[in-house]
Amino acid sequence: MAPSKVVLRFPAAIADKPIIFHLVRDFDLMINILKANINPHKEGTMVLDVAGENVIEGLEFLRRQGVTVQPLTEEIVRNEERCTHCGACTAICPSGALYIERPAMLVCFDSEACVLCQLCVRACPVRAMEVRI
Amino acid sequence: MRGAERQVKKRRISLPDKTFQEINAKIKAGKAVVVTAEELIQLVAEKGVGRAAREVDVVTTGTFAPMCSSGAYFNFGHSAPRIKFHRLWLNGVPAYAGLAAVDAFLGATALPDEDPLNMNHPGEFRYGGGHVIEEFVAGKPIRLKATGYGTDCYPRREIETVITLGDLNEAVLFNPRNAYQNYACAVNTGPRTLYTYMGVLRPHSGNAHFSTSAQLSPLLKDPYFRTIGVGTRIFLGGGTGYVVHHGTQHFPGIPSLPADAPRIPSGGTLAVIGDLKRMSPQWLRGTSMLGYGATLSVGVGVPIPLLNEEICYYASRPDSDLYAPVIDFAEDYPNRRPGKLGMISYAELKSGRITLQGKEVPTAPLSSYSKAREICGILKEWIASGKFLLGEPVTLLPGPDAGIIPKTLEDRGPERRNG
Numbered sequence: 001m002a003p004s005k006v007v008l009r010f011p012a013a014i015a016d017k018p019i020i021f022h023l024v025r026d027f028d029l030m031i032n033i034l035k036a037n038i039n040p041h042k043e044g045t046m047v048l049d050v051a052g053e054n055v056i057e058g059l060e061f062l063r064r065q066g067v068t069v070q071p072l073t074e075e076i077v078r079n080e081e082r083c084t085h086c087g088a089c090t091a092i093c094p095s096g097a098l099y100i101e102r103p104a105m106l107v108c109f110d111s112e113a114c115v116l117c118q119l120c121v122r123a124c125p126v127r128a129m130e131v132r133i
Numbered sequence: 134m135r136g137a138e139r140q141v142k143k144r145r146i147s148l149p150d151k152t153f154q155e156i157n158a159k160i161k162a163g164k165a166v167v168v169t170a171e172e173l174i175q176l177v178a179e180k181g182v183g184r185a186a187r188e189v190d191v192v193t194t195g196t197f198a199p200m201c202s203s204g205a206y207f208n209f210g211h212s213a214p215r216i217k218f219h220r221l222w223l224n225g226v227p228a229y230a231g232l233a234a235v236d237a238f239l240g241a242t243a244l245p246d247e248d249p250l251n252m253n254h255p256g257e258f259r260y261g262g263g264h265v266i267e268e269f270v271a272g273k274p275i276r277l278k279a280t281g282y283g284t285d286c287y288p289r290r291e292i293e294t295v296i297t298l299g300d301l302n303e304a305v306l307f308n309p310r311n312a313y314q315n316y317a318c319a320v321n322t323g324p325r326t327l328y329t330y331m332g333v334l335r336p337h338s339g340n341a342h343f344s345t346s347a348q349l350s351p352l353l354k355d356p357y358f359r360t361i362g363v364g365t366r367i368f369l370g371g372g373t374g375y376v377v378h379h380g381t382q383h384f385p386g387i388p389s390l391p392a393d394a395p396r397i398p399s400g401g402t403l404a405v406i407g408d409l410k411r412m413s414p415q416w417l418r419g420t421s422m423l424g425y426g427a428t429l430s431v432g433v434g435v436p437i438p439l440l441n442e443e444i445c446y447y448a449s450r451p452d453s454d455l456y457a458p459v460i461d462f463a464e465d466y467p468n469r470r471p472g473k474l475g476m477i478s479y480a481e482l483k484s485g486r487i488t489l490q491g492k493e494v495p496t497a498p499l500s501s502y503s504k505a506r507e508i509c510g511i512l513k514e515w516i517a518s519g520k521f522l523l524g525e526p527v528t529l530l531p532g533p534d535a536g537i538i539p540k541t542l543e544d545r546g547p548e549r550r551n552g
C-alpha cells in the first residue's frame with residue numbers, strides 16, 4: 001500500500017516547475033494539499049494527501065524530478081526542558097514554524113505550521129526537536 | 134580618537150576612580166547598585182555616561198553558547214588493588230589519563246571510539262565529552278572503564294565500574310577558551326549545504342549564523358580589559374568560577390570597522406575554572422553540531438565594576454555599536470583566507486534579516502540571548518544580595534595594546550631545518 005499522506009521537499013532548482021500539475025494530469029491522481037510552503041527559487045515543502053490508482057508511479061515520478069518524498073506518519077515535538085532558545089533552528093526551518101519572538105529573543109514553535117521536514121531534528125544542537133510516531 | 138571616546142577621556146579626569154575594595158564593601162553592606170548590561174544601556178541613554186558611572190557600581194554580563202575548548206578534570210580515588218590508568222573511557226568517551234594514576238581530563242569534543250564520525254556525512258555526533266559532563270552534573274551514573282599496564286605499586290590492569298559525581302574526590306570544570314569576545318557571522322556562498330561549527334549553512338547565502346550575546350557579551354563590554362584579569366570571580370555553569378588566564382587564541386587586537394563604528398576588538402578569550410560539583414546541567418549542556426562534532430554549551434557571566442566613566446562607556450555600548458565580521462564558509466574560512474564580506478552590526482543581525490551583496494538573507498543566532506539575559510539577572514541577584522563579592526584581578530588580561538599577533542600552523546613537512 002502506498003502512503004496516502006506524504007511530505008514532499010522541493011530543492012530550489014525545481015521549485016518553480018509545474019510538477020504537481022503533471023502529477024495530477026499524467027497520473028490521474030486526486031490530491032489534497034494539506035500544507036504548502038513554496039517560494040520561487042527557494043527550497044520548498046508540501047504535505048499532500050494523494051489518492052488514485054497510480055499513487056506509486058506518481059510518487060516515483062516525483063522522486064525522478066528531484067523531490068524528496070517521505071510518508072507522513074510522524075509529529076514533531078519540542079522538548080521544552082532541553083530547548084535553550086538558541087535560535088539555531090530558525091533560519092533552517094523552511095515553514096516558519098520555528099521563529100524568534102522579538103524583543104524577548106525566545107524561540108517559538110508553531111506545530112500547526114510545521115511541515116515535518118525534520119531538518120530541525122538533526123540541526124538542533126541540543127536535540128530538543130523530537131519525532132513522535 | 135572618535136568624539137564619544139574623547140569626551141569620555143576628558144570628563145574622566147574630574148572623577149576619581151572607584152576601587153574594587155570600595156565596591157566590595159558596599160556589596161557586603163547590601164548597598165551596591167547592580168544592574169544588568171541591558172539595564173545599563175537604558176540608564177546611559179537616559180542619564181548619560183557620567184551619571185550612570187557615578188550611580189552604578191557593577192554591571193553584569195552573560196553568554197550561553199556552544200564553547201569548544203571546555204572540559205573537566207577529575208580525581209577518581211584509588212581502587213583496591215590499585216590501578217594506574219593508561220587508557221580511560223567515561224560512558225565510552227575517551228578521557229586523557231596521561232596526568233597521574235587516577236587523574237584524567239575529559240574534553241568536551243571527545244567522541245566514542247566507535248562513533249561513525251562523518252563517514253555518513255553529515256555525522257550526528259549525538260554523544261561526546263560535553264554530554265558526559267552534563268550527565269555527571271545531573272547526578273547520573275557514569276560507566277568508567279580503564280586499562281593499566283600493571284606496575285609493582287599499581288598491579289591492576291583493568292577496571293569497569295559505575296560512578297557518580299559525588300563519588301569523586303575532585304571534579305573541576307576547566308575551560309582553556311570560553312566567552313569568545315566576538316565571533317564571525319557565517320554564510321555560505323557556495324552551491325551546497327555546509328555542516329559547520331556555525332551550524333547548518335544553506336547554499337547561496339541561504340542563511341547567516343552568528344554566535345555572541347553582543348550587548349550582553351562579557352568581553353565586548355570590557356574591550357580594553359580594564360577590569361577583567363586573573364582572579365576575576367564569575368558565574369560559571371550555574372556555579373562560581375574564576376578567570377585563571379587569558380584563553381587560548383586570545384587576540385584582543387582591533388580590526389578596521391565601518392567609519393562611524395566605535396572601536397571594538399575581535400577575539401579576546403578567557404580561561405576559566407570552577408567546581409563542577411556546584412554547577413547545574415541547566416548551564417552545562419552537551420551539544421552536537423551536525424556534521425562537525427560534539428561540544429559543550431556553557432553559561433558564563435562576568436561582573437564588570439564601573440570603576441570610571443570610560444569603563445561605563447564601553448559597558449553601555451548597544452548592539453548597534455557592536456560589529457561582527459561576515460565570513461564565507463564556502464571557500465574563505467576552510468582555506469584560512471581573509472574574509473571580504475565586511476562587517477555587520479549585531480542590531481542588524483538580531484533583526485532576523487540582513488542584506489548581503491544585494492540579497493536578503495535570514496539570520497539566526499547560535500548563542501541563546503534569552504539564557505544570557507537570565508545569567509545577567511542571576512549574577513545581579515547574587516551580587517545585590519551580598520553573597521557574591523568581586524574578585525580583584527592579580528593581573529589584568531592583555532588587551533588591544535599588548536600587540537598580540539595570531540600565529541599559524543605552517544606546513545613545513547616532517548623535518549624542520551634551522552635558519
Ligand code: SF4
Binds near residue numbers: 089098123129
Ligand atoms: S535549535 Fe534547538 S535548542 Fe536551539 S532554539 Fe531551536 S529547538 Fe531550541
Ligand code: SF4
Binds near residue numbers: 096113114129
Ligand atoms: S520539521 Fe522542524 S524544520 Fe521542518 S517544518 Fe517542522 S519545525 Fe520546521
